Amino acid sequence: MDILPVLSALRRHRLVMWLLILEVALTCSIVSNAVFLITSHIERTRMPSGIAEHELALVEMADISVRPNGKERPQTELAALQQIPGVKQVALANGAPFASGSNTDVRVEPHQRRRSLNTGLFFGKNLLPALGTRLIAGRRFLPEEFTDLSQALAALANDEAREFPHVTIVTQAVAQRLWPGQPAVGKMVYVGKDIPLQVVGVIESLTRPAGGLFQGAEYSMVLPINADTSYDANKSNGLLYLLRCAPQDRTRVLKAAVATLKQLDPNRVLVRARTFDQVRDAYFQNDRALAGTLVGVCLALLIVTALGIVGLASFWVAQRRKLIGVRRALGATRGDILRYFQTENFLIVTAGIVLGTALAFALNLELMRFNAMARLPWVYLPIGAVALWCLGQIAILGPALRAANVPPVVATRSV
Amino acid sequence: MLTALMVLALALGIGASMTTLTVFHVLSGNPIPSKSSQLYYPQIDPRDVFNYAPGVEPSEQVTWIDGMNLLKAARADGQALMTGGTVAVQPPQSTLEPFLESARFTTAGFFSLFDVPFQYGAPWSAHDDQNSTRVVVISHELNDSLFAGKDSAGRTLRLGGSDFRVIGVLGDWRPNPQYYDLNRGRYNEDEGIYLPLSISQVILSFDHSGDTECWGNGGGGTYMYQMHNQRCVWLQFWVQLGTPAEAAAYKQFLVQYSEQQKALGRFLRPPNVRLRDVTQWLDYNKVVPQDVRLQTWLAFGFLLVCLVNTVGLMLAKFMREQGELGIRRALGASHRALFAQLLVESGMVGLGGGIGGLLLALLGLWVVRQRPTPYASLAHLDPSMLLTTFLLAISASLLAGLLPARRACLVSPALQLKSQ
Numbered sequence: 001m002d003i004l005p006v007l008s009a010l011r012r013h014r015l016v017m018w019l020l021i022l023e024v025a026l027t028c029s030i031v032s033n034a035v036f037l038i039t040s041h042i043e044r045t046r047m048p049s050g051i052a053e054h055e056l057a058l059v060e061m062a063d064i065s066v067r068p069n070g071k072e073r074p075q076t077e078l079a080a081l082q083q084i085p086g087v088k089q090v091a092l093a094n095g096a097p098f099a100s101g102s103n104t105d106v107r108v109e110p111h112q113r114r115r116s117l118n119t120g121l122f123f124g125k126n127l128l129p130a131l132g133t134r135l136i137a138g139r140r141f142l143p144e145e146f147t148d149l150s151q152a153l154a155a156l157a158n159d160e161a162r163e164f165p166h167v168t169i170v171t172q173a174v175a176q177r178l179w180p181g182q183p184a185v186g187k188m189v190y191v192g193k194d195i196p197l198q199v200v201g202v203i204e205s206l207t208r209p210a211g212g213l214f215q216g217a218e219y220s221m222v223l224p225i226n227a228d229t230s231y232d233a234n235k236s237n238g239l240l241y242l243l244r245c246a247p248q249d250r251t252r253v254l255k256a257a258v259a260t261l262k263q264l265d266p267n268r269v270l271v272r273a274r275t276f277d278q279v280r281d282a283y284f285q286n287d288r289a290l291a292g293t294l295v296g297v298c299l300a301l302l303i304v305t306a307l308g309i310v311g312l313a314s315f316w317v318a319q320r321r322k323l324i325g326v327r328r329a330l331g332a333t334r335g336d337i338l339r340y341f342q343t344e345n346f347l348i349v350t351a352g353i354v355l356g357t358a359l360a361f362a363l364n365l366e367l368m369r370f371n372a373m374a375r376l377p378w379v380y381l382p383i384g385a386v387a388l389w390c391l392g393q394i395a396i397l398g399p400a401l402r403a404a405n406v407p408p409v410v411a412t413r414s415v
Numbered sequence: 416m417l418t419a420l421m422v423l424a425l426a427l428g429i430g431a432s433m434t435t436l437t438v439f440h441v442l443s444g445n446p447i448p449s450k451s452s453q454l455y456y457p458q459i460d461p462r463d464v465f466n467y468a469p470g471v472e473p474s475e476q477v478t479w480i481d482g483m484n485l486l487k488a489a490r491a492d493g494q495a496l497m498t499g500g501t502v503a504v505q506p507p508q509s510t511l512e513p514f515l516e517s518a519r520f521t522t523a524g525f526f527s528l529f530d531v532p533f534q535y536g537a538p539w540s541a542h543d544d545q546n547s548t549r550v551v552v553i554s555h556e557l558n559d560s561l562f563a564g565k566d567s568a569g570r571t572l573r574l575g576g577s578d579f580r581v582i583g584v585l586g587d588w589r590p591n592p593q594y595y596d597l598n599r600g601r602y603n604e605d606e607g608i609y610l611p612l613s614i615s616q617v618i619l620s621f622d623h624s625g626d627t628e629c630w631g632n633g634g635g636g637t638y639m640y641q642m643h644n645q646r647c648v649w650l651q652f653w654v655q656l657g658t659p660a661e662a663a664a665y666k667q668f669l670v671q672y673s674e675q676q677k678a679l680g681r682f683l684r685p686p687n688v689r690l691r692d693v694t695q696w697l698d699y700n701k702v703v704p705q706d707v708r709l710q711t712w713l714a715f716g717f718l719l720v721c722l723v724n725t726v727g728l729m730l731a732k733f734m735r736e737q738g739e740l741g742i743r744r745a746l747g748a749s750h751r752a753l754f755a756q757l758l759v760e761s762g763m764v765g766l767g768g769g770i771g772g773l774l775l776a777l778l779g780l781w782v783v784r785q786r787p788t789p790y791a792s793l794a795h796l797d798p799s800m801l802l803t804t805f806l807l808a809i810s811a812s813l814l815a816g817l818l819p820a821r822r823a824c825l826v827s828p829a830l831q832l833k834s835q
Contacts, residue, residue: 065576
């Protein structure tokens, strides 16, 4: 197809042409950024947790008032929960990935002025087996390494580092960040007022609690602390009962666990009982909602652009009816006319995409300025380009077919 | 057909941008317009030198001891120290199960500081704070469910295993954003229980919730030692200062306080203070969710595309009318009259687009309300946004009509008539 006649014809309709180019460019820039945002938010919802997600259920309870037997109760409870048919592992923990929990600054040298890293902090007896994390170096905690939480808290309050645990297990991400290329097992980290902890094991991955996720989801450390009590000596509020069972047993186990806990101590209120899948869903619901909105905006944008192309092309065809008739009379086939309009549209959309690419990066920079998104990878530009080329060709098809159907006899009529 | 397309495109653009703009407008609203420039959130920096660098922001909350010191200094027109938490409510009717309720543990100044309305009864006094009196103020929602909405002042309510005397029921009060404690959900929070800080924290140690930041061996929020723990910040402190001069003086006082504490050896960092008013505090905490900003941006990009689209279609439409315009010109109509006619036409398109956009915005807001976000139920169109919708639609369409109308008016009557 010869491009030159198309170009020379377009030169006579510069304003309309530029409007179309501008519209395509704006659409292209918005759609490529939006598609990138959609994929990054969908990607985010797939963030791994490092734990046996489909086998876990969580129960949170709150005591109504101070308990006399606060310190002994957790042991009795865990033993009772373990008796529920189908339960494979139980733990009482201070937090869970994507849920509540704590974070801490760590240093690799004592007296360091700035932190080396901020990590999620997990503890609880039997926590790692219950979560189902995978140990990739070193060893698990030994039973004698465990300290009771009440004792650990007292150690902190009295600045007695000796009473605090001496060992820790970190995630692979922490190990690689603090000691790149070196084995982490045997290395020291420091928390609080230079409390030394030796790394004895490395787990493959364990995502941190919701509160610190923005500081690097993959950084977590685990301490051998036994949640015999809560941060408050006389209540176990804020702690999570973790139950591991087969996926199909979760609902039943949750119900039984709540009943067991209530029966052991009726003086308390159920805060929440959820499967881990529900925890994940709740954490990522905003990402899904945003992705949904963006899909809607993109579709509406593409429809509006297509309608614009259809409208202007119809107008163009109507305007050039006589010219088309003349061309047909001079021997142009229907195919020639059809291809003429298709080429014209292709050229306009291509110009729009070129301009749109520049606009896409400009928009991306603006959105990056207030931290709403990351740098746009270039692969998203071809996606926008292909989408708009297809859209343009689909939109032009109707008017172009109508143009192709103009009979040559039109040339002989005066308007 | 062209007109219908224009109206549709404009309606889509207006609908999308008004939906997001309304959400943005609701979320970025001033929660206390009458007082927002008089309420300040003092910040001081009691942390140790670890992680210190000149220019770092001070702590976002205060320790118990600093909160108490600042409260007792009473250098402001009004002040309140507070923290959020949860309390187990044991309803007076034995038929109702105990349940957990969000609570605010605060000092007597809270209610006058934030202009909190009372439906029944009155707030507690500074005297109650000192004596750790077992009194409680409840929200009217909680009063509805526990006491069937009757005046419950004087009734007894069992909270966390202890009896409290209800002394007040709040009126309709739900500031959005919930600015006084941004650790809590920022929108649509409903705290049902208001208790004196002294009884709830010193004597009964009710569960505090929200962010706790510790340093040194402060430990991850070691609740048990919190009262005496000078190494954790977990309370919010607000003051009322009537004039900018008072605010400047208060800031000076915060510097003096920091210096004095440093001299005592308690503070290790050089004085590092901030005094932000409500609006500045909300801005600093970037309280409007980023997603909402992003969506507003995108919606306006969308509107721009719709506008460009409308310009193109308008151009086509006016060019088609050129024959008719030529006749009018030939019959003596001025350029100006033709221009005015075309602008009226585009204004009508705008009106149509505005009506369509309004319907779409109502639909869009309905969709937003179905979302699981905490601010979902706030997404309603108010009169000012209704007016904005039509202003936006009509000005957008007039703007879109400007260029096409100018071109179409340049018609030469002779040429148009000849070709007829």
